[in-house]
Amino acid sequence: MQFPSNDRVSITMDDHGVAQVRLTRGDKMNALDPEMFARIIEAGHFLQKTRGLRAVVLSGEGKSFCAGLDTASFAAEPPSDEPSLTERTYGNSNKFQQVAMQWRKLPVPVIAAIHGVCFGGGMQIASGADIRIAAPDARMAIMELKWGLVPDMGGYALWRGLVRDDVLRELVYTNREISGEEAVGLGLATCLDDEPQARATALAHQIAGRNPHAIRAAKRLSNAMHDRSTNDLLMEESIEQHAIMRTPNQIEAVMAGMAKREPKFSDV
Amino acid sequence: MQFPSNDRVSITMDDHGVAQVRLTRGDKMNALDPEMFARIIEAGHFLQKTRGLRAVVLSGEGKSFCAGLDTASFAAEPPSDEPSLTERTYGNSNKFQQVAMQWRKLPVPVIAAIHGVCFGGGMQIASGADIRIAAPDARMAIMELKWGLVPDMGGYALWRGLVRDDVLRELVYTNREISGEEAVGLGLATCLDDEPQARATALAHQIAGRNPHAIRAAKRLSNAMHDRSTNDLLMEESIEQHAIMRTPNQIEAVMAGMAKREPKFSDV
């Protein structure tokens, strides 16, 4: 199965189950026009159905990761049949939130590679990834207040546990631009690399070499972490581990670890 | 309308809607006696009713922000009609909690400017602000254990999302004093400035120049962040944005941003 070719997003997958998802509107800094929103959601839907997927690298073609909302979109009237923002057209999300939240909803880890600008909606899309690798000179900002808006693409849900309460308020109120280097200290990037896509790909391959059942369970537990009480988290840990222990993939991980050889996992 | 003059707190407001709230018991390091608690709550009540308010700067006169509970108060018996600590006389708070929580309850951002000492109750009052700007040599501590007490002016609610769990335990158990510089790393201050009040005022003016509806919505979302589930936060984002989009102030933000001119917002 192949992701239908279009001029907004491309997907390729290698033999290890690592998918490269690229925003391909590089001439416009991958800015988010209505077409871009639609194609990103199609990409997420495609990845949800992709067998053998182990990890995802999300990056942008050209000079930047994503410049945020296409300012030309501000002028256009929304189509008369556009659902209200408050309609939950994608589970717990509307269309704009889904574009950021879908990366958390994928069963496997997603690593965003950030270079150039990463503003507004782009910042929230990157925040939907599990891990963010940024170029030291990447330019990042929570930009919505500049346009008289609040961040509403999942940001408040995604930044819990990532960005300090006071730091987030300051970044939202002022839309101050920060470098990739500063972003690591403030929580909006995980680590730095001059070649973020290469580093993200290496990390994705490392993840793809692990017991895929355990990786998926670990992602579910992290996703649940800030929504659950201590008692509920303790139970969820036990349920996840109970389902993994003594399965063939878990035994293979132990065998390979003891023998210091590469493990061979069966697909999930 | 003017804040009635007294010897504990003063309020002035400029043409941009930025209020300067000053603790004015500088000869006692702005220590918290019963009168100070009463006047701060009056100030909060006054600000809640102030039309055109866009941002608040909270600071202390004299050598310090606030030395915490006035030790002379320890000796005095409480008045016989004083409500129990567990009575919620101010919504979700008792009187002492209200003094710190009221800054979060204000609809607009509050920036605390911290210099000199900021101990105990003073630390909790500052923690009630959205953002804290500290002098590098400010002296800060969670002081209550020294007097055999626990922090009970909202600290545990305010420090969630700000201070790391282990760091908070250490600071509470030991009441170790930290500098403003160390406080930024640990989460008790947002950033440093040799002139915290001037820097706080500049930030307040930047905030006062933004769409006041969006600023208020962003503050509500940040206030809700650590109390809500992912699903609820996603819905609250959408409700807030839905109420802002295509309003005159939001359109003015876009127009001014495109034209690179100063926006003119109507009052809220």
Next chain:
Amino acid sequence: MQFPSNDRVSITMDDHGVAQVRLTRGDKMNALDPEMFARIIEAGHFLQKTRGLRAVVLSGEGKSFCAGLDTASFAAEPPSDEPSLTERTYGNSNKFQQVAMQWRKLPVPVIAAIHGVCFGGGMQIASGADIRIAAPDARMAIMELKWGLVPDMGGYALWRGLVRDDVLRELVYTNREISGEEAVGLGLATCLDDEPQARATALAHQIAGRNPHAIRAAKRLSNAMHDRSTNDLLMEESIEQHAIMRTPNQIEAVMAGMAKREPKFSDV
């Protein structure tokens, strides 16, 4: 009362109420075999009943704090009467979670002193302490994925409020080893010392010199912090303080503080 002598854990307590809990399987890097799980839980049960206990230092004999699960245990079949992981045999926990969670359940603060390796289950046991003091060259890792497993000894409950969401995902997915020095920045250690046990003991004595009612209340509040709403935390603060104020130990703290002498507290 004395902790019955065995070859896995020892407990000694000094006149100040500071207990030294030592893992004593130093020849095996204090790795966790079935006997070790049983003895640690016995030690926790013993400490729960120990009158006059004011603080606990938890450390490991020999070259390391704890190397995690004894790999020899992987081979063994579990006994046929072993309860399922999902049975809550210890309140909110199963046996393996209890080994980490019991330190949080103790009424007094626990300080872990980490040196050498601190891997997997050892990492989670240390995370159950209130505060972690690490040697700069300690070697720490969340190791479970290496064996095809997820961390399931309370880690996800314990790391909320400690480790950033993205950092935790990276550490779990990759089981990357970090030094004590890096651990302080990432949240897995509180501070560094070349002699972690000595520093932990000094801190334990400082805590043991405080009003024991207030220390216990502060620990309860920190334990509750990430499970409660703002409103509930405000009420819990007030309930705790109401129970402490004007008790003999609290008055003694004030008297001694004013007179700059050592306080003398009655036992709890």
